[in-house]
Amino acid sequence: MTDPRPPKWAIVQYWANKPPGHDVFTPHLDPDNPCCFACGWFSERWTEGRSPRKAWERATLERAHIVPAGLEGFNAASNIILLCSPCHRDSPDWHDPWEMAVWISNRDERPSKEMEHVDAWLQAAGRVPLFKVALSEVVARGGSAEEAAGVMRQHARRAVVHSGELSQGTMEAILRATARELLP
Ligand SMILES: [Zn+2]
Structure with a gap:
């Protein structure tokens, strides 16, 4: 029909x-x-x-x-x-x-999808203090943010996506895995 x-x-x-x-x-x-x-x-x-x-x-x-x-x-x-x-x-x-x-x-206004992603990542980073430690560690030894981003992308590729979005818990897991790899 x-x-x-x-x-x-x-x-x-x-x-x-x-x-x-x-x-x-x-x-x-x-x-x-x-x-x-x-x-x-x-x-x-x-x-x-x-x-x-x-x-x-x-x-x-x-x-x-x-x-x-x-x-x-x-x-x-x-x-x-x-x-x-x-x-x-x-x-x-x-x-x-x-x-x-x-x-x-x-009805409340809702931001764009892209902004929601940014907000979600910032919130996840706030819940993973180790990630901030690892980032400042990278900076302290003269590394670049791109180095951290590359490691993050590798871990993100292993994640499974439900309903088209990474879940909050998955984002936190990615940030934690990235932090562990970046820290000496
Ligand atoms: Zn709507």
């Missing part, structure tokens, strides 16, 4: 034309840059060398009904917004579209 929902780009075009009441459903919409309508989450990599249309079609965003199909919501762009997977999971399935609007207005 074919998917009755319009393609992502058609949904973007509909909302980008600012239909009445659009702003409560699309506080973060920028037609040139794919992002979650509710939280603004995006990934720079989506747009590299691609037309906005291709970038939106490839973006890991989900087509979410404002009023669910199971509650007689239409499969038209006017009833569908594009959400990241956590927003889709947390958003209301309710007969009154206003609930979705209120939910979106209370």
Whole structure:
């Protein structure tokens, strides 16, 4: 059976034309840059060398009904917004579209995927004091950060990735293994 929902780009075009009441459903919409309508989450990599249309079609965003199909919501762009997977999971399935609007207005913004990676690594480094010791050791003997990065990459290659992301525990394990190898 074919998917009755319009393609992502058609949904973007509909909302980008600012239909009445659009702003409560699309506080973060920028037609040139794919992002979650509710939280603004995006990934720079989506747009590299691609037309906005291709970038939106490839973006890991989900087509979410404002009023669910199971509650007689239409499969038209006017009833569908594009959400990241956590927003889709947390958003209301309710007969009154206003609930979705209120939910979106209370939704916290989320940074880009790249920034989340940086934050996650910094947090992991904060929990592995040995890694900081090893880094200052490398610097003290005239080594470069690139040397430490090379060792880190080797250990990272041995890690298994669940659900597309390194887990917090895996990052800490990589940092600990790197530290042990760098320390004399
Ligand atoms: Zn989101």
